[in-house]
Amino acid sequence: MTMKHSDFLVVGAGLIGSAVACGLLRRNHSVTLLDEGGEALRASLGNFGLVWVQGKGQGARHYAEWCHEASEVFPEYARQLQDETGVELAYRKPGGLTLCHGEAEYQKRTQVLERLKNESRHGAYDCSMLSRQEVQKMLPTLTLGPGVTGGSYSPHDGYLNPLALLKALHTSITLGGGAFCSGTAAINIRYENGRFLISTQKGEFSAEKIVLAAGHGITRLAAMVGMQVEVHPQQGQLMVTERTRPVLSMPISGIQQTAEGSFIVGLSNREVGFNTDTDTRLLKQMAQRVVNAFPALASLRIVRSWSSLRVLSADGLPIYQQSEICPGAYAITSHSGVTLAPLHQTHIADWIVDGVQPDEFENFSTRRFDVEKIA
Amino acid sequence: MLKRLHEKSERQKVTIDFEGVQINVLVGETVAAAVLAAETDYTRTSAISGVHRAPYCQMGICFECLMEIDGVPNRQACMIEVREGMKVSRQYGAREMNDEV
Numbered sequence: 001m002t003m004k005h006s007d008f009l010v011v012g013a014g015l016i017g018s019a020v021a022c023g024l025l026r027r028n029h030s031v032t033l034l035d036e037g038g039e040a041l042r043a044s045l046g047n048f049g050l051v052w053v054q055g056k057g058q059g060a061r062h063y064a065e066w067c068h069e070a071s072e073v074f075p076e077y078a079r080q081l082q083d084e085t086g087v088e089l090a091y092r093k094p095g096g097l098t099l100c101h102g103e104a105e106y107q108k109r110t111q112v113l114e115r116l117k118n119e120s121r122h123g124a125y126d127c128s129m130l131s132r133q134e135v136q137k138m139l140p141t142l143t144l145g146p147g148v149t150g151g152s153y154s155p156h157d158g159y160l161n162p163l164a165l166l167k168a169l170h171t172s173i174t175l176g177g178g179a180f181c182s183g184t185a186a187i188n189i190r191y192e193n194g195r196f197l198i199s200t201q202k203g204e205f206s207a208e209k210i211v212l213a214a215g216h217g218i219t220r221l222a223a224m225v226g227m228q229v230e231v232h233p234q235q236g237q238l239m240v241t242e243r244t245r246p247v248l249s250m251p252i253s254g255i256q257q258t259a260e261g262s263f264i265v266g267l268s269n270r271e272v273g274f275n276t277d278t279d280t281r282l283l284k285q286m287a288q289r290v291v292n293a294f295p296a297l298a299s300l301r302i303v304r305s306w307s308s309l310r311v312l313s314a315d316g317l318p319i320y321q322q323s324e325i326c327p328g329a330y331a332i333t334s335h336s337g338v339t340l341a342p343l344h345q346t347h348i349a350d351w352i353v354d355g356v357q358p359d360e361f362e363n364f365s366t367r368r369f370d371v372e373k374i375a
Numbered sequence: 376m377l378k379r380l381h382e383k384s385e386r387q388k389v390t391i392d393f394e395g396v397q398i399n400v401l402v403g404e405t406v407a408a409a410v411l412a413a414e415t416d417y418t419r420t421s422a423i424s425g426v427h428r429a430p431y432c433q434m435g436i437c438f439e440c441l442m443e444i445d446g447v448p449n450r451q452a453c454m455i456e457v458r459e460g461m462k463v464s465r466q467y468g469a470r471e472m473n474d475e476v
Contacts, residue, residue, distance in 0.1 A: 143474050242441075242449040243422045244472045261422050261469040296474040301449065303438065 006030040006179065008352070009198055009207035011186045011221060014044035015162070015337030016344055017213030018169035023349025024211075025176035032179040032205055034186055034198065041216050041233075041274065044337055046308020047162035048238065048266045049258075050251055051339045054096060054127045054154035055112060061119050062363040063317050067336065070343050071156040077342035078160065084175065087168035089160045090259035094250040096157025097135065099148055099293050106149040113152055127154040141247045145292045151252075159251040161258065162338050169341070181205075186214070189224040191326040196225070209328040211352060215311045216274075218333050226325030229366060231311050231333055237278050238266040239286065239305035241297070248294075255290055263300060265290050269310070278305045310335050320348060320364040322357070331366075377411045389459040400457050407433060407440045407453035410463065418442050418452065422469035441466040 006029075010021045013035035024031045053071050057064025071093075078091035100106040110129050117125040135151045136144050173180055181202065189210070190197045196210045212221045212229075222229040243261035254267040267286045270279075283305055291298045311333055313319050318334035330352055334340055351357055379401070387402045393410055400409035407430040410418060417427035419441050430440035433453045440452040444463050448470035452463070 141474065243469045245469045247472055247474070296472055299472065 003197075003204050003206050004032065004179075005206045006032040007207060008032070008209050008211065009034060009196065009205055010211045010213060011198070012036075012212065012214035012217070013170065013180065013182070014042060014213065014215055015047075015166055015169070015341060016044075016332055016334060017211065018166065018173060019337075019341040019344035020211050020213060020332060020349055020352070021178055022169055022172050022176065023345040024353065025173065025178050026345075027349065027353045029353065030177075030179075031173070032181060032207070033173060034184045034200060034205065035180070035182045036185040036214075036217070037183040040185075041276070041309050043215055043308055043311050044166050045163065046236070046238065046306060047338060048236075048254075048264060049159050049162040049165075049256070049338060050096070050253075051091070051093070051158040051160060052096065052251075052253075052336075053156040053339075054152060055098060055116070055253070056336075057317075058112065058115055059119070060315070060317055060363075061121070062360055064116060064120065064125070066318075066343065066360075067339055068156060070336075070340050071158065073342045074158065074339075077345075081165075081168050081172060085168045085171040087164055087171055089164050089168060091158060091160035092259075093156075093158030095153055095155040096159070096251045096253065097130075097138065097151045097153050098253040099135070099151040099255075101147045101149065101289070101292060103149055109152050126156060127152055139249065141249070142294050143296060145295050147292050157251060159256055160338065165338060165341065186217075186221055189221060189329075191225055191329070194328070196326070196329060209352060210330070212329065212331045213333065215333070216309065218311075218331055222321075222323075222329075222331045225323045225329035227321055227323045227329070227331050227366065229313075229319055229321065229331045229333065230369070231313055231319075232271075233274055233309035234312050235268075235270045235272050235275065235307050235309055236266055237268045237270075237282055237286065237305065237307045238264060239283055239302045240264050241300040241302055244300065247296075252293075254286075255293065262303075263290075263297065274309065276307050276309060278307050314369060318364050319366055320351075320361050321366045376414055379412055389457055389461075391457050391459075391461040391463055393463045394465065402457070404457055405433075405453050406442065406444060406450075406455050406457055406461070406463055409457050410442075410452070417465065419466040420468055425468065 008024050008031045010017045010033045013033050053067045131150045184200045184202045186198050188199045198205045241263040248257040321331045323329040388399045398413045419428050431437045435454045441449045442452040444450040
């Protein structure tokens, strides 16, 4: 069997690996993408599709700013990707809402936003609390339930079809001349004479540099090139309703109406290891909260439900790390695969190509966890 | 055109209303099967493009067979048995939602 060589090997063809691969191809390098088989836990396929800023990055200004930067460039990014691939992303940026039920939630949300504002540069954090009447004004075609006390609004939030985004990235990779190898899980990685060798069931692949973006598989692979990258699964459950005429004009944290007219609901997080079962009691609670928010939705039938496993680091923030022992090996993981896609395709890819780490990336290094251990 | 394998069946018949036309169908068949056997050209229009669609998988998975049945929109016609006097019409585009609460 002949060894397949390319400048870069990307392990993992989810939203993160695919965005990075697109960026590497744009820099005119040869790229091979290795993707697992049907048994893979694919966070990118269970996604809710928010391009989201509000509420993110408490105590982590660098992450709040990172998400904000992504939302600023997203409209142009989506337009270009759509033009290039012909895949309709259904990206819209009408701003987003987080609804509060009852006084306690309203107070808590107010405090969260105050903290984010205080932590932001020059207090520039752009998200405001709205009264119930103001929220209702923003959603003229859907009557709020009596328990809704208000909510927070950010003009920077938006949403898209996450499956379409993944498809567009894969299309872009193919158009850009990237080699896409599906059913090709990375088994072992060796580092020899400045080169990386990855063995798979379909033979061995080699490259000057490798990017590990393998979701829950990252810990095992990173260890083979001298990196300690810890992530854990957090289960989220989602359900989707039958299609209706468009009535909800902006995404709400946990509730959105797709361009096709279905409502998607995703309001849960559970720590249940690698369990991907859905739980009827939990789905019922989610449905109840949606009906409390918008009583008219009670008439909609739910047509599917599923669960997916978020890939979270210990602090929930992205990890961008180059191996110190095997330079040229990078670990990239984040829960915000949709929101951060344009930055993964540009800044991360540039860092990997040029080898120059932007200063702000130090905050996303795994070294932050060492500091915590010492403290 | 689609034909019943058991055309000469002794099974009891019922009458349903499809788009204002009375059709005789066999007890025990699904709404989707009944309207297809009646040489129906399409059973819904797409909520996105408006193009004509008809039942496809016939086992509750693909949602191509959505119809309005007894006043309830977006029903899966392949999962519902016919009943005497049932009123069936095509699902035209996305359903409306009544926001009067």
